[in-house]
Amino acid sequence: MFLIGLLYNHVESKEIYAILATGFCGGLTTFSTLNDELQRLLSDKKVFYSYFLLTYIGGLVAIFLGILL
Numbered sequence: 026m027f028l029i030g031l032l033y034n035h036v037e038s039k040e041i042y043a044i045l046a047t048g049f050c051g052g053l054t055t056f057s058t059l060n061d062e063l064q065r066l067l068s069d070k071k072v073f074y075s076y077f078l079l080t081y082i083g084g085l086v087a088i089f090l091g092i093l094l
Contacts, residue, residue, distance in 0.1 A: 029046045036042040066073040
């Protein structure tokens with residue numbers, strides 16, 4: 026919440042503020058949730074590595090497909 030308030034007071038363009046507040050801050054929470062899930066899966070190495078590889082490879086594939094569009 027601190028970062029959202031800081032951005033609100035220092036970013037001139039409200040469009041840029043919306044991108045930063047939702048995109049960047051949303052990305053941080055998504056990434057921390059992913060790492061929490063991975064930590065919980067450490068007890069089963071096969072599931073952990075499958076989830077890890079599919080998540081990151083799937084993300085990279087989505088990036089490249091988005092670039093191609």
